[in-house]
Each structure stands twice: as structure tokens, then as C-alpha cells.
Amino acid sequence: MRNLLILSVLTLFTVSQLACQKGKEVTTAGGNRVLNHTNLEGPKATFGKTVLISVNTWVNDSLVQSTSRDAGGPREIALPDSSQMKGKVPAVFEALMLMAKGDSATVIQPLDSTMKKGIPKSFGEVKEIRYEVKLVDIITPEMLQQRQAEEMQKAEGAKAQGMVIAQTVTTMLADYKSKKLANLKKTDTGLEYVIIEQGTGAPIKDGDNIPTNYYGIRKSDGKMFDNSYDRGGPAPFAVGGLIPGFNEGMKLLNRGGKAVLFIPSSLGYGAQGAGADIPPNADLVFYIDMGQ
Incomplete structure (x- = not known):
């Protein structure tokens, strides 16, 4: 249904034929009503460019899709070349063609009988879909190149950090096995x-979604089975949605905290294991670095 809401196809139009003034509603050739709330000066979005947008999609009084809620913030999309549209343009794309960087607009898309079939009956009678759109930025090729260079540099830095963490975890496992590991504690569950580092942020609790760097090895032989550093950085983890030992270990920390967890198989993947690298009844060791 989300694809229907965002990408329902409409008739191609010529931007120069429309003048979307602030506070004035216009109707596009595709039949959509667009009200530009700001009408800032500057270059408009055009086909073939990459843009950063925020979109809230409403069906009647229900917010069914939101880039801030569902994607964590504005979404970057590449507007296809006009030759690829084959005469049809999505409603949001029509609005973007009338907007400059920083503009916001309301887009009303009437629904025909075919479109209505894709709307769940729980919404009742639906005559139109409303989009609240903001054109956050127009991404130039130079900006894309700079971002790619920064991401590459970040990935290389993460891999280098992962090598340091690997040595730390290996050393701590050796000290653990020789009963020389300082400050080792144990919970009632066996973790x-x-x-x-305890961390200086808020205490971590179930339901939190936290960017987490981690490095996991098998306790038996120290073989690494998974880590976030080789993938370029932290992964978003929902506290309470992971193996019990990992969940428990996260909640021992505040945001920004770091720890090494020795997780018995009963708090890990148990008798079933997990893929080729985590056999049944495997005890695991994790280094975790909790983001803010």
C-alpha cells in the first residue's frame, strides 16, 4: 500500500506552465492540487537530480507514512530522468518540480476507482490522499562525491577501530580463561x-533503539563470527529484541557505555545455534559500544 501512496503514477506536465505562488493553490496537469506554503527563491528540483525530502502521508485523519517516524529523518531519493517516466509522474514528484530548497507544500491527490481498491476498508470512505512535503535539499553531483568520500573514509576508520577491538577482546578472553580477568562480574542469570565505561547518557531500557558497535567471538576458540566495524559502523539495535544475554548486557549500561559480555549458550542461541559460525550450545563473547 505504501508504494501506492507514494508512487501512484500521474500525467507528465510542463513545469513552466505552472506558477505556484505562496499561499496559492494550483492544480497540476495530473489533477493534483498543490499549495506551496513558502515559495522560496532558488533553483527548483528537476528530473535527474537527487533530492532530500520529508514526507508525511495522510489517509483521512490517519498518518500512514512518515519519513521522520519510519526512516528516522528526511529521505534521499533520486528523481528519474524525464525520459524514464514514460509520460507519467508520481504526485509527490509533481509537487517537487514546483518547489525550491526549503519549500514546503501540501499535495492533495484525488483517488480514482482503481487507486481506491488499494486502500484498506478500515479507513472507510477515502476520496483523496494528502501529502505534507518539504524539499530539504537538492543534492549536487559535487555533494554526492564528497559524501561518498566521507563514507569511504568513515568505513576505513571503522575497520581500523575493529582491528583494535579484536585485539582487546582476544586478550580479555585469554585473561578470562586463565582466571586473571579483572573486574569480572556475574548476574543471577549467569551472564x-x-x-x-558505564556511559554518561540515559540508562538503557527495553524498547530503546540504540546505534551499537559490537564485536562477537566464540568463547571456545576466539573465532570472530560477526561485527559491526567491517560494515562501516554501528547498527541500530532495539533493546529487548536480541538474544537474552545481549539484551541483559545492554541494560547494564547507560548510553555511551562499553562492556565485554560473556554469554552462556542458555542466554544465547541455545541448542539450535545460528548458522555455520555459531554451533549448538556455543558460549559467546561480545564487545559492545552503546551509542547515544
């Missing part, structure tokens, strides 16, 4: 852990 053993060493807190490296």
Missing part, C-alpha cells in the same frame, strides 16, 4: 561481564 558474566566487564564494564569498560
